[in-house]
Amino acid sequence: MTLLHPNCLITLVLCEQIMRTVINQATTDVGRQIIVNHRRHYVATLVLGVFFAVFALSAAQAGASGPYRIKSDIAYGPASGRPATSRLDVYVPNEKAAEPRPVVVWIHGGGWFKGDKANSTMPGKAKAFVDAGFVVVSANYRLSPDLKGPEYLSRNRVRFPAAHLDVAQAVGWVNRHIERFGGDPGRILLGGESAGAQIAALLATRSGFLQAQGVSAGQIKGVISIDAVGFNVPRMMTSKYRRRNAGFQRMMFNAFGTPAEEKRKPRWSAASPVRYADPTDPPIYFVESAKAYDRQLDAFRMAVKLEQRLLVVWRVVPLSHRDGIGALLGNAGNDRGVTRRVIRFATEAVNPVVPQIVARGKRVVRANGAPTATVRLELDVKPRVRQLFCTMDKHLTELCPPSWKLAPGLHDVHVEAFGNTGRLVGEKTFKVEVKK
Incomplete structure (x- = not known):
């Protein structure tokens, strides 16, 4: 631990040089002695002042980082695609716990073609979960091409199931290593917004992804789905859907294949959580937009197949995807009641009650x-x-x-x-x- 910041040391050196110059320019011995005496008190006061300033600054910086420390850019698998893929961040609670903590693996959104594990909403989400007693992991994954880029719909582009395989690999890393960070691999929650919620739901309902990474279905205790898109992929590929939302369909073609590609190698149904959901799967909490009736319908169908009381496990808010519904969880301003409800669900999912x-x-x-x-x-x-x-x-x-x-x-x-x-x-x- 360094006592003083380098800039503070430079300040002391400059002040010392100025005092020496003043002493040398003094015209009498008495004058020099007076200045020397003042110099001793001055330097001592300056050192104490700088020390307390640095101490206060360090304390402020520690508080600004929240109730956790971040272990960034840990490799969970071989690098592929962008340099930042196959990397994850672990938000480790500063406060020690008597028992291993449950774990939330968060999956960012972005239409399967953009986004990052360290986006601007992640600190708030991490704080909400850490305050509730969780260790948080945020993972990157391979992305499909930009919708306006030259590789859009290219034959060898990244598409399903690449992102899902990557996130499954990240959960496998959590299973093997999270105990080092105080986490319990036997109590894992998956969560995400938009495309990330679709990935989380598919991994939870189609267990083969995680089983291939050594993770059993029983280790996944629940899913948090915020404004999920793609629970029913074939429905979003129809001409009826295209007339209503052509932009989203272009995104779906990019991530899951065009109709021509589907004929050659079917993937759409295999990417649809609603096809696989059943009562043996982990429960899901749904945060939905009041402006997206198709997504509300998907959530209803999922809850029915999972045998959940939908009114207990969903929150409908008057915000759209573009309005920032994905940023509500952990929002210290106005979260529309989302954070409290999500944490309540998450806490019981990892600590079941027997009334x-x-x-x-x-x-x-x-x-x-x-x-x-x-x-x-x-x-x-x-x-x-x-x-x-x-x-x-x-x-x-x-x-x-x-x-x-x-x-x-x-x-x-x-x-x-x-x-x-x-x-x-x-x-x-x-x-x-x-x-x-």
Whole structure:
């Protein structure tokens, strides 16, 4: 550790030279002695002042870096394409933890043809996750050509599955090395915005990518999808979609192949997470634009196939892709409520809850000659869950009401508890009886 910054040392040397000049130019011995005495106090004061200034500057710089330190440009595989591909950054929490922390692997967006792991929104995202107890990894991957460049739609261009293979390799690196940085390879979340969210969702639902890198499906605990594009690739390749959004279709042709290329070697379905999603896959949290109905529909279809309660695991905001929806997570200004909800999902995904459901109230009531009686059950669930659904006698399932009007007889109340991942985390059946 250097005590003084080099510029501060230069300042001291210059001040010392000036004092020597003044001493040499003094006309009397008494004058020289007075100046020498003042010089000693002056230099001592200057040294102390510079020391405290440097200390304050160092403290300010340490705080400016956030609650983490960054290990940048770590190679996770052989270099390919741009010099920055096959590289990742690790955001390591400054605060030590008693146990290994869960890990978020973040995948940048950019239409599969642009973007970088260290974009301007990454510090905010990293801080949000680190503050919540995660280690964060941000990875680059091979990109398709620029849409206006000479290699656009060239025969040998980078396209699917190159980016997905690269990110899978990065997750494989995390599996092998993240313990050195305080991370737990058994609890990994994948996340991304736009194209990065599509990559994350496909890796989570089509397990072969990660299995080839030695990562088991059980290690991936959840996915964070912000404004994902490409859950259903074939749908975006139709003439109907082209009439609505020709620019996006050009981007899809670039990344996944033109219709002519698809005829020679089909890839579109293989790139579609909605084709592979099922209840055994990790849960997904969706952040969607209120202006992008097609993406909302894709999220709905994914949630149905994953058996998630969509209203628990999605946030629709009045911002479009161009308005900056991808920058909401970790935004210290106005994040539209995204950060809190994402962190709540992420925390439960890596630390599942097992609630205990208790029903309080009379299990036996009398109708006193009336056709029905009111049955009230107070449901107490610990730890708390997001939603409780009740099914009375295998009929209508609804959010649990405070009471039921029941005819005389024996009735079954089946209670289902759904957590912050939108998945069923607990259930229990209670019997109630209405006597005449």
